[in-house]
Amino acid sequence: NAGVTQTPKFRVLKTGQSMTLLCAQDMNHEYMYWYRQDPGMGLRLIHYSVGEGTTAKGEVPDGYNVSRLKKQNFLLGLESAAPSQTSVYFCASSRQGNTEAFFGQGTRLTVV
C-alpha cells in the first residue's frame, strides 16, 4: 500500500531556482495538506486543499504556490527559492477535515 508518496525525498537548490514538490495519494482522500517543519517550530501549514480544483492558504503561504488539478495529486511550487525555505516538507491527506491524516515521508530541501 503506497498511501502518500512525496517526490523528491531530498533536494538542494540554489537561491533563485524554482522547483515543484509532488504529493500523490492513492486513498481517494478529499483533503490534502502541505506542511513545513523547522526545529522548534513544529508543523506549520503552508497550503491545503479540500477537494479537486480547490486550494487555500495556510499559516505560512508566502513564497509558495500549489495546484490540485487531480484529486490524487497536490503540487507545491517554489518559484524563486530562498535560504529561509530550507526545511523539511511534509504532505498529508485525509478523507475529510476531521479524520485521520496520513503523511508522506517528507522532502528535505536545502536552499544555498
Added chain:
Amino acid sequence: RKEVEQDPGPFNVPEGATVAFNCTYSNSASQSFFWYRQDCRKEPKLLMSVYSSGNEDGRFTAQLNRASQYISLLIRDSKLSDSATYLCVVNNLNRDDKIIFGKGTRLHILP
C-alpha cells in the same frame, strides 16, 4: 492565545514510569482531536483519536475536557520505544476546514 499549545518538554522519564501530557486549544467550536507520534526525522503517525468519553488503547489513555479546553495523553509503564515527540492535533471544522498541529512534546524514556 495560540490555537493549540503544548509544553515542548523534554520530559525525561525513567522506564516503567507513568507520564502525562496536556494540550490546550483556543477554539471552543473545535470538533475533533488526535494525538500523533513523530519519531526523529520521520513523518508523524496517528497514535490515537480522542473521544468525548475518553478512550484507552493498551498503555495509552486519551481524555478530552471541553469545559477547560484541553486534551491529555497518559502513558503507563513507559517503554524505551515510547521516546518520541507527541503532537496534539485539533480540527476546527467550523472555521476553515484545516487541522492544526501543536508544536509537540518531546519525551525521553531513560533506561
